Amino acid sequence: MATITMKFGGTSVGSPEAIQNVVSIVADAVGQGDQVVVVVSAMSGVTDVLLNCVKEAAGGNKWAYLSAAQKLRDRHEEAINMFTSPGADRENTLHEIDGILKQHSELCQAVNILGEATSRITDSIVAAGERMSARMVAAALRNQGVNARAYEASRMVLTDDRFTSATVQWEQTEANIRRTLLPVIENGIIPVITGFIGATADGHVTTLGRGGGDYSAAIFAACVDSDEMIVWTDVNGVMTTDPRMDKRARVLPYISYQEVGELAFYGAKVLHPKTVQPILNKRIPLRVRNTFNSAHSGTLIGPDAEPSTTVVKAVTAVRNVALLIVSGRGMMGVPGIAGRTFLATAQVGANILMISQASSEQNFCFVVTDDRADFAKHSIERELAGDIERGDVDSVNVVGEVAILTVVGAGMAGTPGVAGRVFTTLGDAGVNVIAIAQGASEVSISFVINEVDLKQAVIALHNLALEAVIA
Numbered sequence: 001m002a003t004i005t006m007k008f009g010g011t012s013v014g015s016p017e018a019i020q021n022v023v024s025i026v027a028d029a030v031g032q033g034d035q036v037v038v039v040v041s042a043m044s045g046v047t048d049v050l051l052n053c054v055k056e057a058a059g060g061n062k063w064a065y066l067s068a069a070q071k072l073r074d075r076h077e078e079a080i081n082m083f084t085s086p087g088a089d090r091e092n093t094l095h096e097i098d099g100i101l102k103q104h105s106e107l108c109q110a111v112n113i114l115g116e117a118t119s120r121i122t123d124s125i126v127a128a129g130e131r132m133s134a135r136m137v138a139a140a141l142r143n144q145g146v147n148a149r150a151y152e153a154s155r156m157v158l159t160d161d162r163f164t165s166a167t168v169q170w171e172q173t174e175a176n177i178r179r180t181l182l183p184v185i186e187n188g189i190i191p192v193i194t195g196f197i198g199a200t201a202d203g204h205v206t207t208l209g210r211g212g213g214d215y216s217a218a219i220f221a222a223c224v225d226s227d228e229m230i231v232w233t234d235v236n237g238v239m240t241t242d243p244r245m246d247k248r249a250r251v252l253p254y255i256s257y258q259e260v261g262e263l264a265f266y267g268a269k270v271l272h273p274k275t276v277q278p279i280l281n282k283r284i285p286l287r288v289r290n291t292f293n294s295a296h297s298g299t300l301i302g303p304d305a306e307p308s309t310t311v312v313k314a315v316t317a318v319r320n321v322a323l324l325i326v327s328g329r330g331m332m333g334v335p336g337i338a339g340r341t342f343l344a345t346a347q348v349g350a351n352i353l354m355i356s357q358a359s360s361e362q363n364f365c366f367v368v369t370d371d372r373a374d375f376a377k378h379s380i381e382r383e384l385a386g387d388i389e390r391g392d393v394d395s396v397n398v399v400g401e402v403a404i405l406t407v408v409g410a411g412m413a414g415t416p417g418v419a420g421r422v423f424t425t426l427g428d429a430g431v432n433v434i435a436i437a438q439g440a441s442e443v444s445i446s447f448v449i450n451e452v453d454l455k456q457a458v459i460a461l462h463n464l465a466l467e468a469v470i471a
């Protein structure tokens with residue numbers, strides 16, 4: 001008997017047809033004698049609806065959040081009615097959903113009265129999506145004879161209080177999960193757990209960042225010592241690029257933890273960037289598979305770097321970023337300017353995605369999301385005011401409308417001429433490279449380019465990745 005942690009994303013639980021597939025997938029595994037731990041996302045689009053409720057409530061639009069709540073109820077009720085028979089289980093499930101939506105309206109009401117939302121109350125409101133979906137999926141499974149029960153991750157995943165993007169406190173979380181779930185598993189019950197959410201030590205609900213359901217599933221997979229983890233989603237696996245960017249994208253049969261980590265960090269939405277962290281040390285194999293095409297074996301993700309015939313395995317991009325350039329002839333040999341710059345950047349909550357330094361030390365540049373760029377610029381100018389006055393630093397400039405383009409592939413480590421080939425490809429496509437950085441792990445190279453060039457740059461580099469898949 002194997003223990004398999006399965007995570008079903010928003011689209012996978014987003015419609016009655018999709019839930020039908022989820023039920024068959026889980027019931028099949030249970031029928032084969034496997035123990036399954038299920039982690040679910042909110043139905044597709046629900047997290048966005050809930051975030052919009054927060055906004056509307058803060059803006060005084062009571063009608064908007066009340067009517068959204070009614071629509072959410074209708075959507076969950078439709079699925080529950082389709083998958084459960086009339087009777088106590090259906091009634092109880094609908095009753096619980098009503099309870100969650102009642103609390104939702106009360107929380108929105110509080111935001112409405114105050115006229116603003118704290119990140120703490122935002123997380124409590126947003127968590128409703130996963131809380132409803134776990135109950136709905138558990139009921140659908142029970143109706144098919146699977147002994148399933150819904151669980152709240154907030155009772156197990158302990159985090160700090162960085163609401164909307166909380167950090168997991170690992171030791172306590174592991175102890176909580178084992179204490180709660182091992183007896184459940186022992187008794188042959190299939191837990192259906194809310195992804196994406198946790199709670200602080202004093203019980204306030206937190207979320208792990210957008211797309212965090214994958215990360216939650218990996219936490220549960222590691223803590224219950226799963227033999228395997230499967231992320232069920234709406235594509236056949238991890239692909240050579242986002243199929244929405246280039247229709248020619250192909251499924252990669254295998255990719256390493258390290259490679260997929262880079263891919264996710266640099267924008268491939270298929271997995272949350274932190275997903276591999278919890279399962280890395282235990283070397284738990286991770287598969288990405290398609291809920292709507294379960295015959296496809298998907299992508300296997302594991303610890304070994306598979307030698308590849310090509311250097312570029314996949315291409316990814318991050319939009320809505322800006323480049324900050326700190327320059328000045330006098331910076332040469334002045335210790336600490338970079339350190340102080342990054343600290344000033346962190347102080348305004350700007351996350352650095354990529355750093356590049358010219359060997360001359362006359363300037364260095366780094367990338368942050370564009371909504372924080374101006375805050376970061378002013379914070380750096382304040383921090384470096386003395387250096388600017390002395391003339392050691394000339395300027396701090398923001399370059400907007402750029403994107404990060406990243407190529408990933410373990411074969412790049414130690415392969416001479418990779419950067420050259422990639423540069424030539426971009427040059428031939430008429431793409432101007434503004435900055436370049438190679439990760440210390442050497443499994444990725446990132447470029448900053450003008451956003452207008454992104455589409456053709458992706459297509460050009462994607463050709464390199466496709467050469468190998470097709471070969």
Ligand code: ADP
Nearest residue numbers: 009010011233234237238239241242268269270
């Ligand atoms: P879920 O709701 O199941 O978590 P997401 O929408 O978060 O699903 O992630 C799946 C989506 O990720 C796909 O529909 C696809 O458009 C996008 N994606 C981006 N890059 C890749 C890639 N390299 N391989 C596969 N999918 C990708």
Ligand code: ASP
Nearest residue numbers: 041047196210211212213
């Ligand atoms: N529902 C959350 C989101 O939309 C988390 C997830 O789907 O993984 O971001």
Ligand code: MG
Nearest residue numbers: 009211269270
């Ligand atoms: Mg996702």
